Amino acid sequence: MKKSEKVVGTVANYVDERTGAAKWLKKNLNKVFPDHWSFMLGEIALYSFVILLLTGVFLTFWFDPSQREVLYNGSYEPLSGIKMSAAYASTLDISFDVRGGLLMRQIHHWAALLFMVAIVAHLMRVFFTGAFRKPREFNWILGIGLLTLGIVEGFLGYSLPDDLLSGTGIRIAEAIIQSIPVVGSYLAFFAFGGPFPGEAFIPRIFTVHVLLLPGIFLALITAHLMLVWYQKHTQYPGPGRTEKNVVGYPLMPVYMAKAGGFFFIVFGVTAFIAAVASINPIWLYGPYTPAQISAGSQPDWYMGWLDGLVRMAPPWESYIFGHTISWNILIPGLIVPGILFTAMALYPFIESWLTGDKREHHILDRPRNAPTRTAIGAMSLTFILVTLMTGGNDLLATHFSLTINQITWASRIGVFVLPPLAFVITKRLCLSLQRADRDLILHGRETGRLVRLPHGEFVEVHEPLSAEKAYTLASHEQIPALDLPLEDGAGVRRPKALRAKLRARMSAAVTEQIPKPTSEDLKEIEHH
Amino acid sequence: MSKEVERLSDPGLPDHVHRKADHDPAAADKAERQVSILFMLSVVGTVGFIVAYVFVPSDKFIFVPVMGSTNAQQLFLGLGLAAATLFIGLGAVHWAKTLMPDTEEVAERHELRSEEVDRQDFLATFKARGASSGLPRRSLIKRTLGLALGLVSVSPLILLRDLGPLPKKSLEETSWKSGTRLVTDPGDRPIKASDLEIGAVAQVLPELTPGEERTLNNIAKDAVLLIRIRPEEFQLSPERLSWTHEGIIAFSKICTHMGCAVALYEQQTKHLLCPCHQSTFDVPQAAKVIFGPAARPLPQLEITVDTEGYLIARKPFNQPVGPSFWERS
Structure with missing residues (x-):
């Protein structure tokens, strides 16, 4: 035995005798993870979070979370001798007088933007593939919690420097x-x-930003990952992959x-x-004073909607x-976001209520095979996109020579018209793609090779799909709509018939599908 | 089983395709060298990082195409750190992809729900243990415990009471009083009507009494915009017209929507625009809202001149300034 192996053995023995970790580790070192690029989106969120912790700790060593008024005399000349809060002055110091300080600030800010991008992309992946279905509903809700916290944490973070913006x-x-009515003031x-x-707000949100929320984040992320570990990862459909x-x-x-x-x-x-890319150059904005403002004020992207x-x-x-x-203020600031996030958190339960599907799912859906879900996703994204663009209406106006009036009215109408439109178009697209899949399985791939038959007819040769490909396209199951009889066997109207009728109708809409090819269909085709 | 049925049934995992490095030792050695080169590039990055930290002066600016004038130290620190980390990552991934086994493995899933026996056992145990505590039977304990827990959770709320004072009337009050002089901001100089030309705009604050300090809290409520237009251009009620002085009209600068500074004045159209949410106020019509989400006009300050000819407030604002709140009548 080599010496290094002996040392490892001794350490492993020491730890295992005190923790019994070997059994657990043996099992988990063999743990299998499916591979797909879209599974890395959540990883990016996790790693950005680690980057945020590392750079954030660095920043706290110099940042002074105080709104006490100081006279700036650091090395940034244009603001020399100006009264400002200690928070703003110390952010200038980090940017100009601490070596690597500006870099750390910029990594921290860019990582925060990336963190939110990754969370949203990960959320979209989970939604469009149906990864939130049983048994993963808890993790969906944890994810919505993390998204919400991320928005708050990001807002508090960029509020700390106490600059004009x-x-x-x-x-x-x-x-x-x-x-807020009654208790707002x-x-x-x-x-x-x-x-x-x-003078209290910055110190208070500092504590929330660096202690309270990161603590909650750590707890939720740990739970999120433990559930992924324990429930095992989902996988895309394909040969050899089963539930x-x-x-x-x-x-x-x-x-x-x-x-x-x-x-x-x-x-x-x-x-x-x-x-290479500057972000949030707070020295250009100047210190905060309530009577001044800069034109083109924009929040960070995840607040833009x-x-x-x-x-x-x-x-x-x-x-x-x-x-x-x-x-x-109440409708756009609290009511609409409240409805949106509640609906998002409840979505897995709504869908299973409408499909009547209470089984476990580990094989992901291809988005086209869940047309209504995909359409709902496209509708929500369209809504967010319209509102996000309106968040930059002043910039749109100056860049494209439009008036604020035109943009605002376009968005007021668009926010009601475009999402339903996106819903309809997406659903039709999904159904068309299902038809294309069906054709592909039944008639094979077009080879582009034309053959002239003995009697003069020209036909294009179709090549049958490989068994792997055909299985991938046809392995999903199609859930029928709920059958909710309004009357019982004796012809008497059941209680809650109206509710059942509504549910049956929505269920029919949710489960609308192009029938996938069966082996009978194939047999018939080949017969001809 | 017919041929067609086989085609739509699971053909099983496809055969594994071997990589070159799997059977060719030379290719494997080449992959090893590539991984090592990537790791060495990371070392170079860290060395560059240290060099930038120690030797590049922090006030040196260099010109970089596209980026423009850039602080050299920050740039090289960043590039060094980026290389130091990125190449470790690329090396590790390249190693995994070329040299580590790439045969897909299959693991079985197990249903998450417990065995029926275990579920029944759990239920029985839980019920028996629960009953042994006496909680289900002893309703007095249950209720008093509920009460105690409910009340103890109130205590943190009580402790939070001192987070801030009660608002009382303070949202409705500003520092403007009858006779307060308007002074320039910045500068704190009293101003006369003649200081403002037609079309001019100025930000003013209430004059401080000796020994008084101006805080951001004051500015957040006291900031006022003075705008001078031709008196005949006003479209005001006789009462509101009497609040102006020789074409000078004074409005709170704090937006009635969300409290941003209404700082954009368009001289041609005589519109005041809030850059936050584009609420637009028409100056000749006493800052009536003509566009955007704000619901109320900017409060108008009643002004006149004192015996020395300096502009003064004749009265405090007749309504609260800034965004709405529940108690606002």
Whole structure:
């Protein structure tokens, strides 16, 4: 035995005698993970989170989360001698007087944007492939929780430097809190320690940003990953892949190398972007003061849809019994996002209620094979896209020589018209793709080779699909619509018949499919 | 079984295709060299990172095409770090793809639900253990415990009470009083009507009494825009017209929508625009909302001049400034 092997053996023995870890590790080093590029999206989110923790710790060593007024005398000349908060001054110091400080700030900000991009892309992958179905509903809800926290954490993060842009964002957040009926002004005064802006808010959100939310993040991410581990990963349909197995590469060594290597790739790419692309140059915005503002104020991208909703909202306020209710803030700022996130969290349960499907699913759907789900996804994305673009309406106006009036009205109408349109188009597209799959299986692939038959007719030769390909296209199952009889056997109307009728109708819509080819169909074709 | 049925049934995992490195030792050695080169590039990146940290002066700017003038130290630190990490990653992935086994393995899944026996056992145990605590039977314990737990969870809320004072009337008040002079911001100089030309706009704040400090809290409510137009261009009620002075009209600068500074004044159209959500206010019509999500006009400050000819507020604002809130009547 080599000396190194002996050392490893001794250490392993020492640990195992005290923890019994060998049994668990033996099993899990052999654990199999399916391979697909779309499974890396969640990984990117995880690695960006680690990058955020690393760079964030660095930033806290110099950042002074205080709104105490100081006179700036650092090395950035244009702001020399200007009064500002200690938070803003220390952010300038990090950017100009700490070696590598600006790089760390930029990596931190870029990683935060990437974190949210990866979360949203991962969410889309999970949604469109039906990975949220039983048994993974808990993980879906954990994911929605992480998405929500990510938006809040990101907002708090870019609010910390207390520059003119982020201070304006805080002002808007304060107005949203203040608009809540009955308790709004109390909540706002508690949050800000008195009237806006006060000197309490930055220190408070600092604690939330660096301690409270990261702690919750760690707990939720751990639970999220443990569930993935325990329930085993889903896989795409294909030959040899069933609901009862998982096909892929073992954790050791392939997945350790690939996943570990991928962390460094994500870090490297983020560092490269941060090295060459400036982000949030707060020294150009100046310190926050409530009476000033810069034109073209935009939040970070994941808040843009919210800002867009606010921008397109009609000027509605109610004045009832000496009280003001700001619908122009409540609807876009709280009600619509609340409905959206609730619907998103409940989606797995709604779908299973409409399909009546209560079984476990480990084989992913190809999006075309779930036309209604895919259409709902396209509808939601269209909604977000319209609102996101409205969030930049001032920039659209200046770049494309449009008036704000045109853009706002286009978005007010578009936000109602375009999502349903996207729904219809996507559903039809999915059904057409199903038809194409059906044709492909029944008639084979067009070879482009023309053959003249003895009697003069020209035909194109079709080549049958390989067994693997045909199985991949036809292995999904098609769930029939729910059969909910409105009357019982004796012809008496059942209780809750109306509800059943509605559910049956929605179920029929959800399960609409082009019948996939069966072996009988194939037999018949070949017979001809 | 007919041929067709076979075609749509599972043909099983396709045969494994071997890579060159799997059977050709020379190809495997080449892959090893490639991986090592990638790892060495990472080493070069770290060395570059250290060199940039120690030797590149932090105030040196260089010109880079596309990026423009760039701080050299930050750029090289970033490129060094990027190379140091990226090449470790590329090396590891290349190693996994060329030299590690690429045969797909199959593992069985097991149904997640427990065996029926275990479920029954659990239920029985849970019920028996639960009953042995006496909780289901002893309703007095159940209720008092519920009460105690419910109440104890209130205590953190009580502790949070001192996060801030109660708003009372403070959202409705500003520093403007009857007779307060308007002073420039910045500069704190009192101004006369003649200081403003027609078409001009100025930001003003209430004059400080000696010893008073101006805080951001004050500015957030007190900021006022002065705009001078030709008096005949006003479309105001006689009362509102009397709040102006020689074509000078004063509005709160804080948007009635979400409190941003309404800072964009368009001289030609006489519109005030809030850059946050594009609420647009028409100056000649007492800042009536003509576009955007704001529901109320900007509050107008009643102004006149004092005996020395300086502009003063005749009264405080007649309504709260800034965004709406529940208590606002």
